[in-house]
Amino acid sequence: MAPSGFSVTKSRHRWGPASAVATPDPSPDCELEALKSRRRQESSQRYKVDQLQDMAKKDNDETILTKQKQKKERKKAPEHPPQLSPPEQKPPPNKAVAATKIQAWWRGTLVRRTLLHAALRAWIIQCWWRQTLARLLTKKRRAALDTYARQTWAASRLQAWVRMWRIRRCYCRLLNAVRIIQVTWRWHNCHTRGPFRGSYELTATHLRLQLDIFLGSQICRITDCIPFPIKN
Template sequence: MEKDQPKTIHEHTKNEPQQNELPAPSPNLRKAEAKQENIAATKGVDDANKRLRAIPRTQNRPPISNPEVVKIQAWWRGTLVCSTLLHVALRVWIIQGWWRHKLVKLHENRQRTALENFTRKEWVAVRLQSWVRMWRICWRYCHLLNAARIIQAYWRCHSCASQGFIKGHYRVTANQLHLELEILLGSGPCIVTECIPLPIKQ
């Protein structure tokens, strides 16, 4: 019995280191642990940022101790605001003046174009009217001239048929009188030529 006991003890001592050894961690476990650590770190950073945001801004400003400094700062801010307002008002005034000048020019151009169109139309109408009047006057004049010629021709025929007239001329030489007469009657002209001797006293 005693001989058997040391063997069992020795066997136990040999098996004890094998039982005390821990198994090696797997790579998946290491990755999971690293992820958890990263998540914890990001949570800590977010909590710190939230705390910083929760702190009011007035705590960062130094306390105001001198009221004169406050007055000077307020005056300076007022002067800056006034200068910016003056610059803005000046620019607005310049833009408004330019725009008014532009509107006046546009209005003048529109009036000029309207006047030119009106004068062109009026000139065309007057020219057409003058041409029509000239054509009517010419037609009237030609009509009256033709009527006058017809009347004159009829009157000449009537006067020649109803009345006659005599015209002639003479020429005196040393001892003769040359006489030439033209008698116009309704039938036709009649020309009479005669030489009459003149008595000469001796």
């Protein structure tokens, strides 16, 4: 007979596919809670499997003990027992009831074995599926991290190039303005406050130069007329 508190419906409820697969929470805040719940489920399933194995072992031990007892009783029973005074006649046992009890016990043992094998297989499949889900989740996270890193790197490079171009443009404008200011200031300083001042006059036959050199409070003036060589 099958032990009390053990039925096919309960085993289906415990090891059914609805309670087997637990979809992981992709949010990073609930990872610890998901891991704790998975560990609790695995420990509870292992405890149940151990209970089923113990029950199967007990059933096997009981069957072995009953068989050994029957063999011993058969050996002890003599082939030709001595004729004694006839004891009080007891009512003959009902063989049909005994046969039904034995059949029920044997069917219960077979059902327990099949349920144990099914539970072990379901547990193995659940462990494998959870490992595959964890691997897929890690792959997705790595891919997302790689894409995010590449996007941030590209955005930073573009921002750096744009900033460099803007700063270079401002620098070039400032440099051009500084050069213009320097050239105008040098030209003004050379024509007004420099130590040299001069003028020239160019004609078809000669070049007339006049140069004034300021030496403190004195002025030195140099004039010269340079004729051009004329070739016939």
